Amino acid sequence: MTVIYDRVALIGLGLIASSMFWAMKRGGLAKEVVGYARSEETRDVARQIGLCDTVADTLVDAVKDADLIVLAIPVGAMEGVAAAIRPHLKPGATVTDVGSVKRAVIDAVAPHLPKDVHFIPGHPLAGTEHSGPRSGFAELFENRWCLLVPLEGTDPEAQERLRRFWEAMGANVDVMDADHHDLVLAVTSHAPHLIAYTMVGVADDLRRVTDSEVIKYSAAGFRDFTRIAASDPTMWRDVFLNNKDATLEILGRFTEELFALQRAIRRGDGDHLFNYFTRTRAIRRGIIEAGQDTAAPDFGRGGKKP
Amino acid sequence: MTVIYDRVALIGLGLIASSMFWAMKRGGLAKEVVGYARSEETRDVARQIGLCDTVADTLVDAVKDADLIVLAIPVGAMEGVAAAIRPHLKPGATVTDVGSVKRAVIDAVAPHLPKDVHFIPGHPLAGTEHSGPRSGFAELFENRWCLLVPLEGTDPEAQERLRRFWEAMGANVDVMDADHHDLVLAVTSHAPHLIAYTMVGVADDLRRVTDSEVIKYSAAGFRDFTRIAASDPTMWRDVFLNNKDATLEILGRFTEELFALQRAIRRGDGDHLFNYFTRTRAIRRGIIEAGQDTAAPDFGRGGKKP
Numbered sequence: 283m284t285v286i287y288d289r290v291a292l293i294g295l296g297l298i299a300s301s302m303f304w305a306m307k308r309g310g311l312a313k314e315v316v317g318y319a320r321s322e323e324t325r326d327v328a329r330q331i332g333l334c335d336t337v338a339d340t341l342v343d344a345v346k347d348a349d350l351i352v353l354a355i356p357v358g359a360m361e362g363v364a365a366a367i368r369p370h371l372k373p374g375a376t377v378t379d380v381g382s383v384k385r386a387v388i389d390a391v392a393p394h395l396p397k398d399v400h401f402i403p404g405h406p407l408a409g410t411e412h413s414g415p416r417s418g419f420a421e422l423f424e425n426r427w428c429l430l431v432p433l434e435g436t437d438p439e440a441q442e443r444l445r446r447f448w449e450a451m452g453a454n455v456d457v458m459d460a461d462h463h464d465l466v467l468a469v470t471s472h473a474p475h476l477i478a479y480t481m482v483g484v485a486d487d488l489r490r491v492t493d494s495e496v497i498k499y500s501a502a503g504f505r506d507f508t509r510i511a512a513s514d515p516t517m518w519r520d521v522f523l524n525n526k527d528a529t530l531e532i533l534g535r536f537t538e539e540l541f542a543l544q545r546a547i548r549r550g551d552g553d554h555l556f557n558y559f560t561r562t563r564a565i566r567r568g569i570i571e572a573g574q575d576t577a578a579p580d581f582g583r584g585g586k587k588p
Numbered sequence: 589m590t591v592i593y594d595r596v597a598l599i600g601l602g603l604i605a606s607s608m609f610w611a612m613k614r615g616g617l618a619k620e621v622v623g624y625a626r627s628e629e630t631r632d633v634a635r636q637i638g639l640c641d642t643v644a645d646t647l648v649d650a651v652k653d654a655d656l657i658v659l660a661i662p663v664g665a666m667e668g669v670a671a672a673i674r675p676h677l678k679p680g681a682t683v684t685d686v687g688s689v690k691r692a693v694i695d696a697v698a699p700h701l702p703k704d705v706h707f708i709p710g711h712p713l714a715g716t717e718h719s720g721p722r723s724g725f726a727e728l729f730e731n732r733w734c735l736l737v738p739l740e741g742t743d744p745e746a747q748e749r750l751r752r753f754w755e756a757m758g759a760n761v762d763v764m765d766a767d768h769h770d771l772v773l774a775v776t777s778h779a780p781h782l783i784a785y786t787m788v789g790v791a792d793d794l795r796r797v798t799d800s801e802v803i804k805y806s807a808a809g810f811r812d813f814t815r816i817a818a819s820d821p822t823m824w825r826d827v828f829l830n831n832k833d834a835t836l837e838i839l840g841r842f843t844e845e846l847f848a849l850q851r852a853i854r855r856g857d858g859d860h861l862f863n864y865f866t867r868t869r870a871i872r873r874g875i876i877e878a879g880q881d882t883a884a885p886d887f888g889r890g891g892k893k894p
Contacts, residue, residue, distance in 0.1 A: 358858075407805055411872065427805055466801050469791050474809030476853075477783055480846045482868040484838065485775050487845075495772050497874040499713055499733055503780030505875060506812045512872035515865035522853045522861055532790065533850055537843060539793075540786045544839055547782075547828045552664075555828055559821035562788040566717065566818035568803040569811060 286447045287376075288313045291348035293341065293363060295319040295328050296514070297409060298380045299354035300418025303334055305451035308420045318344035319415070320359075327415045342370045350447070353379035353391070357520040361390035373398040376440050380406055382467060382517070384431045384460040386524035392433065400440035403431040405463065406453060407471075411512040424452035431460045468528035472521055473536060476529065478510035479518075592753045593682075594619045597654035599647065599669060600661035601625040601634050602820070603715060604686045606724025608658065609640055611757035614726045624650035625721070626665075633721045648676045656753070659685035659697070663826040667696035679704040682746050686712055688773060688823070690737045690766040692830035698739065706746035709737040711769065712759060713777075717818040730758035737766045774834035778827055779842060782835065784816035785824075 290312040292299040299317065306312050317334030318341055319325050328337045338344035345351050345367045353360055360379065371377070377399055381387045384403050395401050408426040410417065428448040432441050445455045458466075485496045485504065500508065522529055546554040596618040598605040605623065612618050623640030624647055625631050634643045644650035651657050651673045659666055666685065677683070683705055687693045690709050701707050714732040716723065734754040738747050751761045764772075791802045791810065806814065828835055852860040 429805070466805055469794060470802055470806050470810040472809075473790075474787055474813050476849060477787060477846070478809065479865055479868050480842060480849055481780055481783060482871050483864060484779075484841050484845050486867060486871055487841070488775060488838075496776055497871065499735070499772055500776050500875050503778075503784065503816050504776040506816060507780050508868075508872040508875055510809050510812060511865070511868040513865075513869075515862050515869065518865055519858050519861040523856055523858055526853055526856075530850060530853060532794075533846070535790045535793070536786060537846065539790050540783070540839070540843065543782060543786055544836060547832055547836060550829055550832075552825050552829055555825040556821050558789060559785055559817070559819075559824055561792060562785050562814070562817040563819075563821065565788050565792055565803065566814040569806050569814055 284310065284450065285313055286311045286443060286450060287350040289348045289350075290315045291338075291344045291351045292317045292334065293344060293351065293353050293367075294355035294359075295324050295333060295337075295415045296354060296517075297413050297417040297422075298406065299352065300328075300333055300415050301408075301420065301422035302352065302354070302418075302451065304418055304420035305423060309450050311447060311450050312350075316344050316348065324415050331416065333415055333418070341366050346370050347372055349375055350444075351375060351377045353377065353381070356516050357381045357383055357386055357390075357524045358516075359520075360387050361394070364391040364394035368394050368396065371396065371399050374400075376400040376402060376444060378402050378404045378444060380404060382471065382521045383525040384429075384463045388431070388433065388460055400437050401433065402436060402441055402444050403433075403460070404444065404448070405429045405431070405467075406448070408453075409513070411509050413514040413517070421452065423448070426453055428453040428455050429458050429463055430455060431458055431463055464525050465528045465531075468525055468532045472525055472529045473532040475510055475513065475518060476522065476533065477536070478507040481507050482511040590616065590756065591619055592617045592749060592756060593656040595654045595656075596621045597644075597650045597657045598623045598640060599650060599657065599659050599673075600665075601630050601639060601643075601721045602660060602823075603719050603723045603728075604712065605658065605660035606634075606639055606721050607714075607726065607728035608660070608724075608757065610724055610726035611729060615756050617753060617756050618656075622650050622654065630721050637722065639721055639724070647672050652676050653678055655681055656750075657681060657683045659683065659687070662822050663687045663689055663693055663696075663830045664822075665826075666693050667700070670697040670700035674700050674702065677702060677705045680706075682706040682708060682750060684708050684710045684750060686710060688777065688827045689831040690735075690769045694737070694739065694766055706743050707739065708742055708747055708750050709739075709766070710750065710754070711735045711737070711773075712754070714759075715819070717815050719820040719823070727758065729754070732759050734759040734761050735764050735769055736761060737764055737769055770831050771834045771837075774831055774838045778831055778835045779838040781816055781819065781824060782828065782839065783842065784813040787813050788817040 295317050303315055306315055314335050316336045316338050317328055318338045325337050328334055379387055387403055392401055406423055406428040408422050448455050601623050609621055620641050622642045622644050623634055624644045631643050634640055685693055693709055698707055712729055712734040714728050754761050
């Protein structure tokens with residue numbers, strides 16, 4: 283039990299914030315955690331399930347006297363919240379966020395914060411397809427990366443404290459520049475999500491292949507796509523609207539490659555296909571070696587609790 | 589222990605055939621299982637790990653006296669094997685296959701088989717990204733679908749027996765027409781695999797995002813793609829070459845939808861994105877309700893043994 287921040291305010295009580303609460307509680311990382319959500323229904327659920335030591339009814343009550351304020355809300359909601367909490371922040375407090383894009387969050391939040399508050403953007407690379415206050419669990423961040431994207435001139439002590447906080451919740455922490463973060467995530471997360479959403483939408487549209495068949499015979503490939511495509515619609519809308527350039531660049535490259543493979547299929551060019559598929563197999567091996575997944579077969583099912 | 593076929597010949601000793609052997613052994617479904625693989629190395633491995641009661645050194649030795657012959661080889665190899673085994677099949681024997689496309693397999697195999705042999709094509713919708721004789725396990729088919737695609741005039745008794753065989757290995761069995769099978773699978777499996785291969789290839793190509801970063805920060809979306817894209821290159825090359833029309837049709841629809849979503853991102857049309865993502869979420873719920881996956885969070889990791 284090592285208290286890292288006396289008082290933590292979680293703004294937004296979805297998957298990430300609720301997981302942070304359970305991880306903080308497990309580790310004794312805060313003396314008090316105050317939660318706030320815009321929807322009364324979410325606040326009620328939080329009170330019922332014991333999510334947060336206190337659930338505040340207003341943003342102001344949540345952030346006053348807080349040593350760490352975590353913005354765990356859709357990217358599109360960041361600017362309004364930053365403006366609203368500004369007059370109520372304790373001098374010396376740290377404000378961080380967990381948004382999936384970083385340049386847009388910095389542009390939206392940084393101008394609103396006073397100079398005597400440390401703003402250190404962050405992004406835990408962890409999630410499931412579930413959302414809402416009931417979806418969190420203490421182990422979500424175990425052995426996952428959390429990327430910190432500090433602005434120039436960030437106080438090293440405040441940054442080090444935030445790093446220790448994430449590490450105490452189980453994460454590995456790296457530091458990255460905002461634009462590079464947004465490009466890397468466009469490749470590893472944003473474009474794949476849009477592609478999965480698209481494929482699931484196509485299946486839904488097909489009249490000759492009824493819904494029930496698509497669902498019934500959802501072999502490994504499609505089922506994995508549906509899991510990705512079940513993620514929170516508001517969050518993902520905001521991701522694409524706020525990481526537009528990098529996502530569109532990657533999607534452009536994607537369609538270029540896809541057309542080349544389509545042409546190989548049409549022409550019956552088996553060598554092209556075989557060589558391409560052999561190359562992609564190597565990346566998978568790299569991921570397993572990097573410890574970000576296991577080689578154990580998942581029986582084509584996925585989604586098991588360890 | 590209910591013997592369904594006295595002697596079973598497994599032609600090809602990869603993931604599916606080796607899983608079939610362990611499932612047959614567990615259930616006592618055959619008195620003797622003979623295996624054959626073209627490569628000597630594979631046959632040696634099979635002997636080392638006790639895969640099959642006997643490993644034959646020739647196709648002819650494998651199929652002679654067999655009551656059930658399972659062609660568990662890439663689709664492109666089916667015709668040659670069918671022609672080679674033809675003179676050695678026992679009258680009244682059943683020949684089946686486990687290929688991922690069915691029209692092309694029927695065209696390749698049916699003309700070569702004698703009239704006194706039952707040819708009943710099949711396709712178990714099960715797999716992992718692993719391949720080879722060491723990758724099989726008895727539980728692979730548990731609660732998975734196996735589609736039988738019988739030709740007109742198929743002997744009902746032979747078909748019923750093959751159904752019981754798959755059910756005894758844990759599968760649910762359905763019967764489907766070959767062309768419809770190929771379209772359904774193009775949607776649920778073939779197109780998703782090509783898309784996953786493409787996305788992983790794009791990531792590999794990007795010079796500004798180094799390999800190590802793509803691997804290190806492979807958040808849920810991309811990691812799921814790499815698992816799909818690690819599947820056996822030979823098998824998948826043959827799938828695309830042999831289900832060309834349906835795959836290209838689905839990919840055409842896919843790019844059409846993707847372009848519409850790209851345009852929504854470029855124009856900042858958040859409502860379009862939100863509505864699309866909300867619709868795709870419902871399909872996921874359907875899959876969970878259909879029992880083809882679990883709702884349990886997988887901690888963003890996937891790939892756990894149950």
